[in-house]
Amino acid sequence: MSTLSETSTVGALHSVPGSGRSSLSPGIGRWLLNAFVGLVLTFLLLPTLIVVPMSLGEASYIQFPPKGLTLKWYQAYFADPDWMDATWFSLKTALATTAAATVIGTLASFALVRGNLPGARALQALTLAPLIVPHIVLAVALYLVFAPIGLTGNFLGFAIAHTMLSVPYVMLTVSAALQRIDPALELAALNCGASRARAFWHVVLPNIAPGVAAGAVFAFLASFDEATVAFFISGVEGKTITRKLFEDIDYNLTPVIAAASTVMVVLSLVLMGGVEWLRSRGASREI
Amino acid sequence: MANPTATTPDRSLAGQLSRPASLVLALPLVLLLGFAFLLPVAKLLIGSAFAPTLTGEHWLRIVQESIFLRILLRTVQTAAIVTILAFLLGYPVALVMSRLGGRAAMLVAACVLIPLWTSVLVRSYAWIVLLQRTGIVNSTLQSWGLIDQPLRLIYTEGAVIVAMTHVLLPYMILPVFSSLRAIPPELDRAARNLGASPWTSFRAVTLPLSLPGVYAGATMVFILSLGFYVTPALVGGPQNLTIATLIGQQTTELLNWPFAGALAGLLLLVTLGLVAAFRRFLSFGKAA
Numbered sequence: 001m002s003t004l005s006e007t008s009t010v011g012a013l014h015s016v017p018g019s020g021r022s023s024l025s026p027g028i029g030r031w032l033l034n035a036f037v038g039l040v041l042t043f044l045l046l047p048t049l050i051v052v053p054m055s056l057g058e059a060s061y062i063q064f065p066p067k068g069l070t071l072k073w074y075q076a077y078f079a080d081p082d083w084m085d086a087t088w089f090s091l092k093t094a095l096a097t098t099a100a101a102t103v104i105g106t107l108a109s110f111a112l113v114r115g116n117l118p119g120a121r122a123l124q125a126l127t128l129a130p131l132i133v134p135h136i137v138l139a140v141a142l143y144l145v146f147a148p149i150g151l152t153g154n155f156l157g158f159a160i161a162h163t164m165l166s167v168p169y170v171m172l173t174v175s176a177a178l179q180r181i182d183p184a185l186e187l188a189a190l191n192c193g194a195s196r197a198r199a200f201w202h203v204v205l206p207n208i209a210p211g212v213a214a215g216a217v218f219a220f221l222a223s224f225d226e227a228t229v230a231f232f233i234s235g236v237e238g239k240t241i242t243r244k245l246f247e248d249i250d251y252n253l254t255p256v257i258a259a260a261s262t263v264m265v266v267l268s269l270v271l272m273g274g275v276e277w278l279r280s281r282g283a284s285r286e287i
Numbered sequence: 288m289a290n291p292t293a294t295t296p297d298r299s300l301a302g303q304l305s306r307p308a309s310l311v312l313a314l315p316l317v318l319l320l321g322f323a324f325l326l327p328v329a330k331l332l333i334g335s336a337f338a339p340t341l342t343g344e345h346w347l348r349i350v351q352e353s354i355f356l357r358i359l360l361r362t363v364q365t366a367a368i369v370t371i372l373a374f375l376l377g378y379p380v381a382l383v384m385s386r387l388g389g390r391a392a393m394l395v396a397a398c399v400l401i402p403l404w405t406s407v408l409v410r411s412y413a414w415i416v417l418l419q420r421t422g423i424v425n426s427t428l429q430s431w432g433l434i435d436q437p438l439r440l441i442y443t444e445g446a447v448i449v450a451m452t453h454v455l456l457p458y459m460i461l462p463v464f465s466s467l468r469a470i471p472p473e474l475d476r477a478a479r480n481l482g483a484s485p486w487t488s489f490r491a492v493t494l495p496l497s498l499p500g501v502y503a504g505a506t507m508v509f510i511l512s513l514g515f516y517v518t519p520a521l522v523g524g525p526q527n528l529t530i531a532t533l534i535g536q537q538t539t540e541l542l543n544w545p546f547a548g549a550l551a552g553l554l555l556l557v558t559l560g561l562v563a564a565f566r567r568f569l570s571f572g573k574a575a
Contacts, residue, residue, distance in 0.1 A: 115309030134514025141327035
């Protein structure tokens with residue numbers, strides 16, 4: 001659901017040039033409002049970023065402000081085979097999910113937007129369902145189906161489950177992109193004799209590339225950051241970094257968790273920042 | 288002369304794909320959702336009613352045993368409180384954000400989006416770091432001499448409410464911001480020119496026009512709060528179960544799958560019901 005609001009929000013930020021809108025009269029009211037908003041923004045940012053200083057402190061218990069800067073928790077994280085296995089498993093799964101969700105989602109979006117599908121509206125609703133249904137319901141349901149056929153705790157099971165969770169994001173961004181481009185471009189290519197596939201590959205795809213890329217990033221993060229389903233379908237053989245975090249928070253609360261969390265945060269911010277940068281470049285090119 | 292009974296080529300339908308082609312392209316999606324979504328959910332629901340023969344005992348148990356009813360009610364209560372808090376905290380942020388321009392607006396937007404982009408698990412862990420006995424809040428209060436003994440902050444209902452409000456706040460701020468941004472600034476200026484104070488202009492002009500965004504945000508926050516697992520699991524503990532953590536407990540600890548299925552089914556029905564009932568508010572957020 002986050003991508004829906006973000007699209008309209010960041011679009012609004014980019015499209016209307018700033019200022020001149022402020023119409024609160026100066027004085028105590030405005031100062032109070034700004035102070036309150038400042039507090040809320042701190043409330044929003046502080047817990048998100050607190051893992052960073054926590055991962056750098058010397059003490060093995062929680063200490064604030066952290067005394068003695070050290071990278072030893074990061075060293076412990078990178079040296080621990082359990083953590084590295086979990087991280088690598090999460091990365092593998094996320095990459096496979098991204099590839100599968102992007103391909104499946106893009107093709108299906110094309111069929112929905114440009115095609116002639118019976119029950120298109122039902123399919124659209126079904127596509128959004130993984131976003132709406134609480135993950136705990138999906139987690140428990142998936143375990144019920146996967147456990148008897150040996151799909152828990154392994155790469156294939158995770159790839160299938162996460163692709164299901166991620167494909168809605170791809171379909172949302174790609175459908176939006178398909179609806180924005182001019183269908184005449186594709187028609188022109190077809191009229192010049194291109195096959196449907198060639199027209200798609202050479203004309204449509206380059207034009208929807210930013211939408212596909214954004215969908216791919218959302219799919220990656222949806223898989224990598226996902227905690228609830230991962231908790232339930234992990235096993236000894238296949239455990240994600242989120243499941244490992246869950247376990248260690250319960251049984252082994254050390255700053256290594258903060259180091260692993262920081263790694264996850266940095267990865268998320270770099271990827272999402274990249275999407276934003278792409279979007280702002282695209283927006284500035286639009287007339 | 289063209290054969291009048293020949294089928295029209297699909298290209299005449301403004302570039303539409305033929306039906307067979309559409310079906311082929313959509314097939315992987317249908318297979319994926321069928322196997323990984325419909326089948327598991329169906330199996331869970333059917334298993335709750337057929338254990339092994341048709342029985343309503345698991346569903347009835349939800350309302351018969353008071354402890355489960357209490358958990359359900361507490362989940363709804365928590366969701367309502369979180370929604371109200373999210374509104375009270377988030378509306379001012381959206382208001383200020385909508386009135387800023389350029390750099391400042393970007394900065395505020397970053398403060399809202401950065402938490403949204405980080406994993407819920409990491410943010411919930413941060414609340415443990417903040418609220419535990421030897422955590423940051425207690426250490427700070429003790430070092431300032433305000434308390435002698437550490438306060439019991441974590442594994443309380445309050446901790447769940449605060450942490451969930453933190454996690455869900457961006458989902459309130461963003462739709463409200465969108466709807467505020469869509470209000471033409473001339474309206475406020477017109478009201479002021481006619482003699483209204485800033486507060487009156489806000490109350491009579493801005494606030495009513497921003498309500499669609501408020502409803503969208505409130506609906507999203509409420510529905511998300513109901514089904515949330517990670518944050519209540521980490522910050523609430525076994526004493527403060529929500530329906531989601533109860534479902535988890537029934538499966539992992541008690542292995543009571545039919546009952547967990549009934550609970551999950553109830554949560555699913557309530558979620559779908561709310562989405563259907565409030566879908567006209569939710570479609571607001573989709574308008575790009």
